Amino acid sequence: MQVTEHARRMIYTCFSLAELQPYRTLLLRQWAHMLGYGGH
Structure with missing residues (x-):
């Protein structure tokens, strides 16, 4: 699955803040794995 650069940065930020x-x-x-999910 491809992750956009924006989602990648949000995930990284979640891991850092955690x-x-x-x-x-x-x-x-x-919950970071849900960022960038476009399946709706």
Whole structure:
């Protein structure tokens, strides 16, 4: 599956933020895979 550069940056940002204490409870890594999904 191809991922746009924009989606790739959002996913990277989610993974980066998930390491920071204030964002750990948001489960950003678990939901990052949904970014860029165009199946609707």
